[in-house]
Amino acid sequence: MELRWISDARAAGLETYVDDPDVDARLDVLAAAHVSVVVIDSDLSFYLTERRFEEHAVFIDAVAKKCHQRGMKAVAYYPMLEVLTEKAPKRRHTMGKDHPDWVQRGVDGKANVFVGGGRVFWVPKRTESAWLCPTTAYRDYFINRVKRLAQTALDGLWGDVPLLSDIVGVWPCTNATCAAKFLAETGLAQPTSVDWNNPVFRRWVAWRHGVIHEFEQAVLSGARTVRPDFLLIVETGTMDHSNATSQGHDGASRDDGDVLRAWEVDCASDATGMRQAPADDWISMAIMMRHGRGCAGKNPSWAITYGKQTDDAERVMAIAIAGGQRPYESQIPLLSRTVGDAWRRKMYGWLKENSDIWAGDSANPVAVIFSSVSRDFVDRNAGTGLYTSTNPADEDWWATRRKDSAKTLPYLGEYRGICKALIHAHAPYDVVTTPHLSPERLAPYPVVAAPRPAALSDGEIASLKSYVKAGGTLLVTGATDAGVFDENGALRSQPALLQAFGISAGANWARTSHGHGAVVLVTEQVGQKYYQTDDAAVTTALAEILKANGRTIVTNAPPAVVIDLRQRTEHRLDVLFANIDGLDTGGFNAQSASFTVAIPCGGKTPRRVTITQPGDSAPAEIPFTHEDGRAVFEITVAALLLVRIAVT
Structure with a gap:
């Protein structure tokens, strides 16, 4: 599968409708801003007759061709399980x-249908929102319409x-087709209530992730019976937090194969x-961005980078790019x-000039395991568990509710706390989800x-045992119940x-040798503690584990500077810095x-160091020294900075 245009994507949305007189002018604006992929949002969200759907398919085909004429790819926005009907009453x-x-239908028996008027912002008054089940005949209805779109000039969908919505019914779906499928695949009767002490309920929770995954795969397979090069990019908003549990849609639960993801963070x-967000919410967003890259495995992934104004938008985009999105x-x-069109042109122009940052392999020294079912x-x-804060002044x-804070949740708090401690310790890490664990x-x-x-x-x-036996160091935290x-x-x-x-709970940070490697066991929730308190003892203990590997970064940077290492070639190391230091409540005051910073060069000799950031006309060479196998230099980071180190 050719992924170059996906890997280099600079995406933007285009809301347009049949006979839109301004579509050419607005496409010109997008092209001028260096947009490379246009997400065409027509009326596919609505309940359309076959005749109306055909009109939209023809129109979308024409818009996709206009995108191609301007050097842009085109994908069509299409809700996978929600259908709207205007003037429904x-x-x-x-x-x-x-x-x-x-x-x-939820476990409470309620149907997931409602009429808008305040529940969610995207469903207007008197508009019906119906959430459909992917195990019913709706599956074929939707796939057949996607097949029609695959006959157009679109590059993908x-x-x-595609989630099991809890807007009305809780813990869907319990309709007849889901009950029959669960029984056929597990031999178990579908649970009728929420009971975490019931092993059948736990089995059902894990099974629900597979229902959504299977639907996504079926949609892509159906489209490719028409066009083998057609792509499916699935907008996924559940990230690492508990919505993935209740809504079933979890990009970390399975290997996606050729299905691609765009994360709605x-x-x-x-x-x-994020203008009023406290520091830990910014850190949480940075963790979620990196989480999405880990879920994608071998695939490139995208992230929606929302902003209110250009300054906060630039910080959000910075941590997305440094997170691999x-x-x-x-x-x-x-x-x-x-x-802002001018700001988008600045950011996307810089990305276009530096698109080879996506071609490098990770050179980060740490991996963090994420387990959906553990969560x-x-x-x-x-x-x-989306963020950590509350703000009663903002409706x-x-x-x-304080109970929704990620800091209160034992798994998510531990996972994010370890990630936060690594960011603060300037130890770049990658996320490895359990489907990709080998x-x-x-x-x-x-x-x-x-x-x-x-x-x-x-x-x-x-x-994990093989990894340690071969010489790796495995840190297990919060671990009295590991496995x-x-x-x-x-x-x-x-x-x-x-x-x-062959180990049991003992002294925290105790190290046990196994084969050529070792296990470091911490039975306490030290990650959750760091998430809550910034306990310096945690970063100190992490530093002791990390320094033995010879790939540690030495720096006096503020804690909330996010770093990512990418090995472009054997002769070049790329380092991305995203600065979210000093961002807190009380107004947006980015500095x-x-x-x-001293960057390890993998046993090679640094020969040249250049820097560039959005808005620069060209990279600039800066002075450096070579000390203890590291390139040492001084930099100033506004929002995002790329450092390239040439080595021999």
């Missing part, structure tokens, strides 16, 4: 009325959030974006707006961290990961950060 035919058997507020720039809360079975959907803030995948990393790995398959445990569940929620008699290494 007065209409005889709506999706919910015509196909009640297709509608998702932007499939919007929600802001703290739909009104002000190709940006889809948009002004909060809609996908078809920009915070499911440990946190038990007790709170949302559009992400949450109002000895080969872990081999490049001297250190692998496994925060609160309560649920692991036998194969995953074997991979106590299998991948389906079955309870083991003992914590299987600890059993595999530049000046510091000295």
Whole structure:
């Protein structure tokens, strides 16, 4: 599959409708801003007759061709499981009325259909929103329409959030087709209530992730029966937090194969974006950006980079790029707006000139394991966990309840806390989700961290054991129950990961040798503690583990400077710096950060160091010294800085 245009994507939305008289002019504006992929949002969100759908397919085909004429790719925005019907109370035919058997039903029996007027911003008054089940005949209805779109000039489909919606019914879907499928695949009767102590309920929670994954794969397979080069980019908003548990849509639960993802990393507020967000919310966003890259495995991934104004938008885009995400720039809360054409031109022009940053392999020295089912079975959907803060003054803030803070959740808090500590320690890391866990995948990393790995398959445990035996250092934290569940929620008699290494709970940070490597065990929730308190003892202990590998960065940079290392070729190392230092509540007061940094050169000799940032006309060479195998230099980072180190 040719992924170059996906890898180099600079995306933007275009809201347009049949007979739009301004479409050419607006496409010219996008092309002038160095947009490379246009997401065409027509009326596909609505309940369309076959005749109306055909009109839109013809129109979208024409718009896609206009994009190609301007050197841009085109994908069509199409909600995968939600269908809207305008003026629903007065209409005889709506999706919910015509196909009640297709509608998702919660464990409470409620159908996931509602009429807008305040529940969510994207559903206007008197408009019906129906959420459909992917195990019903709706599946073929949708795939057949995607096949028609694959006959157009479109390069792919932007499939919007195929989730099991909890806007009305809770814990969907429990309709007849889902019950029959669960019974056929597991031999178990579908649960009728939420009970985390029930192994059947836990099995059902893990199974639901597979239902959405299978639907995504079927949509892509259907489209490729028409056109083998057609792509599916799935907008995924559930990230690492508990919405993935309750809504079933989880990009970390399976290997996506050729399905691509665009992550909707929600802001703290739909009104002000991240402008009023505290420091830990900014860190949380940086962690989610990197999480998305880890979920993607071998695939490139995109992220929607919402902003309110250019200054906060630039910080969001900076941590997206440093986190390995190709940006889809948009002004909060809609996908078809920009915070400014001139600013978008500056950022996308710089990315276009430096697109080879995406071609390099990661040179980060640490991997962090993320386990979806550990989150499911440990946190038990007790709170949302998107961010950490509340803001009663903003009615559009992400949450109002303290219980929804990610800091309160034992798995998510431990995972994000370890990630936060690594960022503050300036130890660049990659996320490895359990579907991608293998000895080969872990081999490049001297250190692998496994925060609160309560649920692991036998194969995953074997991979971790092989990694350590070959010489790696495995850090296991919050770990009295490491491996106590299998991948389906079955309870083991003992914590299987600890059993595999023949160790039990003892002194924190205790090191046990195994083969050529070692396991460092911390039974306390040190990650969650760091997430809550910035306990310096945690970063000190991490530094002791990391310094032995010889790939540590030495710097006096502020803690909230995010660093990413990429090996472009054997003769060049790229280093990205994203600065979110000093951002806190009380107004957006972004400042530049000046510091000295020493970057390990992998045993090679640095010959030249250049820097560039958005707005620069050309890279600039800067002075450096070579000390203890590192290139040492001074830099000032506004929002985003790229350093290139030539080595021999």
